[in-house]
Amino acid sequence: MSRPLSxxxxxxGSYLLQLLIAGALGALFALRIYWSRIKRFIxxxxxxxxxxxxx
Amino acid sequence: xxxxxxxRGHPASFxxxxxxxxxxxxxxxxxxxxxxAAHYDLLMQSGLYDRLVSxxxxxxxxxxxxxxxxxxxxxxxxxxxxxxxxxxxxxxxFSQLKDAALATLDTMADALEHGLTLKDxxxxxxxxxxxxxxxxxxxxxxxxxxxxxWIGYRQFCQHFLAPLALMACTDIRLGQLLxxxxxxxxxxLASRLLPWRTHLNPGLQVHLHLHASAxxxxxxxxxxxxxxxxxxxxxGLRGLIDSLQRTVRSLSxxxxxxxxxxxxxxxxxxxxxxxxxxxxxxxxLDELRPASLWDLGANTGRFSRLASxxxxxxxxxxxxxxxxxxxxxxxxxxxxxxxxxxxxDLRNPSPSQGWAHQERQSLVERGPAGALFALALVHHLxxxxxxxxxxxxxxxxxxxxxxxxEFVPKQDPQVQRLLASRADIFPDYGVDGFETxxxxxxxxxxxxxxGDSGRLLYWMEAxx
Numbered sequence: 001m002s003r004p005l006s007x008x009x010x011x012x013g014s015y016l017l018q019l020l021i022a023g024a025l026g027a028l029f030a031l032r033i034y035w036s037r038i039k040r041f042i043x044x045x046x047x048x049x050x051x052x053x054x055x
Numbered sequence: 056x057x058x059x060x061x062x063r064g065h066p067a068s069f070x071x072x073x074x075x076x077x078x079x080x081x082x083x084x085x086x087x088x089x090x091x092a093a094h095y096d097l098l099m100q101s102g103l104y105d106r107l108v109s110x111x112x113x114x115x116x117x118x119x120x121x122x123x124x125x126x127x128x129x130x131x132x133x134x135x136x137x138x139x140x141x142x143x144x145x146x147x148x149f150s151q152l153k154d155a156a157l158a159t160l161d162t163m164a165d166a167l168e169h170g171l172t173l174k175d176x177x178x179x180x181x182x183x184x185x186x187x188x189x190x191x192x193x194x195x196x197x198x199x200x201x202x203x204x205w206i207g208y209r210q211f212c213q214h215f216l217a218p219l220a221l222m223a224c225t226d227i228r229l230g231q232l233l234x235x236x237x238x239x240x241x242x243x244l245a246s247r248l249l250p251w252r253t254h255l256n257p258g259l260q261v262h263l264h265l266h267a268s269a270x271x272x273x274x275x276x277x278x279x280x281x282x283x284x285x286x287x288x289x290x291g292l293r294g295l296i297d298s299l300q301r302t303v304r305s306l307s308x309x310x311x312x313x314x315x316x317x318x319x320x321x322x323x324x325x326x327x328x329x330x331x332x333x334x335x336x337x338x339x340l341d342e343l344r345p346a347s348l349w350d351l352g353a354n355t356g357r358f359s360r361l362a363s364x365x366x367x368x369x370x371x372x373x374x375x376x377x378x379x380x381x382x383x384x385x386x387x388x389x390x391x392x393x394x395x396x397x398x399x400d401l402r403n404p405s406p407s408q409g410w411a412h413q414e415r416q417s418l419v420e421r422g423p424a425g426a427l428f429a430l431a432l433v434h435h436l437x438x439x440x441x442x443x444x445x446x447x448x449x450x451x452x453x454x455x456x457x458x459x460x461e462f463v464p465k466q467d468p469q470v471q472r473l474l475a476s477r478a479d480i481f482p483d484y485g486v487d488g489f490e491t492x493x494x495x496x497x498x499x500x501x502x503x504x505x506g507d508s509g510r511l512l513y514w515m516e517a518x519x
Contacts (some may be wrong), residue, residue, distance in 0.1 A: 006174050006197070006206050007071045013270030014209035016278060020269075021261055022204070022291030029294035 064124065066413035067179070074194045077124045085116065086123040087131040087194065094171070094197045095131065103169035103196065111184070112162055114138075114191045138191060139347070139368045143415055144178040144214065145234035146397040146405060148379040149222050149308040151188075152230065154387070155181040156215035156303045158188040163205070164296050167289065172199040176207030178214040178239070179415075183395055186387040202286025205295060212262050213239025216303065220263060221245055223306040224253050227376045230398075237409055242267040258302025310377035328506030332461070335503050335512045336361050336428065339459045345425030349454065352432035356382040356396055359428070363393035370424070374400035401432075402440050419453055426457040430512075434463040437484060438473045444483065444492035452496040456517040462489050464509045486511065 065076035065083075073091035077084055087095050098104050107113035116133040123129030144152060155178055163173045173195050180192040205211075214233075217240040221229035225248055232240050246267040253259040272278040287295070336358055340348075345367055350359040353371035355378050363369040371394060373379050382396035399405060399418065407417040429451065436442045451458055463470055465484055483492070490499065497515035505512055 007073070008175050008206055008210065010204070010206040011209040011270060013273040013278075014212075014266065015204055016273055017261075017266050017269040018204040018208055018287050018291075018295060019285075021265075022287040022295055025294030025298045026288060026291035027294070029297045030290060032297075 066411065067409070067415065069410075071175075071194060075124075079124075082134065083137060084119070084124070085133040085135055085193065086125065086129050087133060088128045089130045090128075091194060092130040095194070097171060097198050098193070098196045101169040101171065103166060103171055104193075106169075107162060107165060107190070111187060112158060112165075112190060114189055114193065116193055133193065135191070135193065138182045138184065138189075140370055140395060140421060141182060141416070142395065142397050143233075143405065144181075144218070145231060146399055147230075148376055148383050148396070148398055149219070149227065149230070150380055150387070151183065151383055151396075152178070152215065152222075153219055153303060153306065155188040156211075156219060157300065158190065159211065159215065160296055160300045160303065162190055163207075164293070164300075166196055167199060167293060167296070170199050171196045172203065172205065172292075173207050176211035176214060178233075185390045185392040186383070186394070187390070199289075201289060203292075204287040205292060208295070209242075209266075210239060211299065212242060212266055215239075216259075216262055216299065217242060217245035219303060219306050220253065220259055221248055223308050224249055224259075227308060230376070234405070234408075237415065242270060256302070256305065258298055258305065262299060262302060308380070310380040325506055325508060328508045328510070331503075331506050332430065332512060333358070333361065335505075335514075336430075336459060339426075339514050340365055340367065343426055343457055345457060347425040348428065349422075349424040349426075350428040350430075351401060352429065352435065353382065353396070354378050354431075356385065356394065358430055359394055359396075360391070362428075363391050366393060367425070369394050371396040372399040372401070374398065374402075401436065402442075422454050424455040427451060427455040427459070429458065429460040431461055431463060431469070433460065433489075434467070434470045434473060438470060438481060441480075444489055445495070448493040448496040452517045458497060458513070458515040458517075460513050460515060461505065462486065462511045462513065464511075467509060 063077065065078065068076040072088065073094070074085055074087045077086065104113065108115045114135050116135040119132045119134055121132050123132045144155070147155070158181060159173070159176050163176075166172055174197045175195055177192075180190055180195060181188045182191050183189065213236075218230050218233055221232070221240065229248065232244075242263055246264050249259070249263065254264055269278070340362055347368040348359075348362045348370070350356070350362070350369060350371045353359045353373050354375075356371045359369050359371035359382075371382055373382070373396070376398055379396050379398045386394050386396055404418040405415070407413065407415065407420055409415045433444070433447060436447050437444055451460075464486065465471075465474070465481075493499075493515065496518060498518055499513055500516050501514040503512045504510070
């Protein structure tokens with residue numbers, strides 16, 4: 001892994017922690033996005049069914 | 056920036072070698088160095104600059120065709136929009152720091168979408184305009200390289216997350232640790248000061264407690280970066296930002312629940328007297344027409360709003376975190392473009408500090424103000440803090456040439472409350488003593504009684 005050159009020292013401990021946690025946090029983030037898409041999809045289905053009933 | 060730095064770089068703009076600020080003929084410029092050219096072009100061409108500026112999240116600038124202060128290094132010279140009054144994180148209330156933290160994270164998420172990343176996360180890069188945070192450093196962006204972790208992660212946790220967690224979970228006054236630790240609160244210190252229950256908050260557990268322990272382990276050689284290990288994926292980085300956003304949002308502080316209830320003082324007022332005070336303040340503002348005003352002891356900003364509503368650039372200063380919190384929330388809601396509530400204890404105002412005492416300016420150095428309000432304030436300074444009236448006058452004359460000041464006599468219930476549990480060692484505290492003490496510094500322009508409260512309101516002008 002190449003370390004970017006910057007004027008700011010990112011701190012070795014902070015770097016190591018990111019390497020350790022980023023995978024899990026990324027997976028959680030992806031799950032959350034998919035889950036909200038599923039919820040929106042279901043809400044739309046239910047909404048459409050309701051509209052049809054109303055007609 | 057009121058201090059003159061003609062022909063020199065700004066004293067707080069020296070760490071980053073990608074560019075710097077300087078002032079010439081009273082105009083503030085930013086030189087972009089050649090080393091930063093590719094990143095600057097990407098910021099401008101990716102659409103990120105336009106998006107952030109249109110959202111009011113990033114300061115706008117104009118590109119100029121002039122050589123710059125150090126022409127050999129210069130790629131571009133910019134003229135950024137001017138911020139009237141620079142404030143510091145240790146002068147912000149809880150919600151100001153929280154909003155600044157969220158603005159930094161939102162900007163980072165936007166940057167990632169445009170192929171850039173924030174190379175730092177300094178709270179000093181944020182200022183407040185119209186009740187909302189604004190990133191003032193246009194050189195904070197660099198091209199994102201796949202696999203690269205967030206360089207600003209440690210700084211974000213030190214500048215924002217640690218003080219917010221300490222203020223919300225331990226004690227609101229711990230925000231003042233930022234005044235000592237200019238690069239943010241060390242994470243091991245924050246971790247030690249936080250209550251045990253914060254280990255149960257997943258965000259605080261990871262970004263503060265585990266973070267502090269990772270720093271300790273690497274520092275003592277018990278863990279290493281592990282060469283050859285893969286970097287952080289773009290999704291991982293997005294997950295990190297999302298987790299920080301959730302953690303910051305989960306922190307809250309309510310002014311009403313605290314012991315800080317000074318802002319209720321208004322309720323003790325007789326409404327007719329208050330109306331008279333409002334009228335006097337209005338005629339002071341309408342006749343004087345100052346460009347700027349500092350309201351000392353502004354409480355929740357009732358009188359500050361008389362000025363800001365008239366287009367006067369107004370700073371509302373109070374030492375009570377609860378009062379500043381309520382004032383800021385109202386300012387944020389109304390998006391008042393002329394009002395900035397800040398936390399400041401006049402008994403020990405913000406000093407000049409940082410490198411060579413020049414990085415962060417004292418309150419006085421950021422003046423003078425066009426005018427001052429010092430309403431229901433003098434008795435607190437003179438009696439609670441034992442400051443002789445003459446010394447108060449001398450200090451105020453260094454802040455502004457024009458002053459609207461209220462004198463609260465000894466028989467007033469507020470003063471009686473202050474004297475209830477102490478010896479009255481203030482024989483000169485009276486109308487005559489007050490006028491005599493102020494006389495060498497100020498001329499009385501007008502004097503009005505405040506209803507039949509016994510209080511007096513003075514419009515004073517500094518003697519030249």
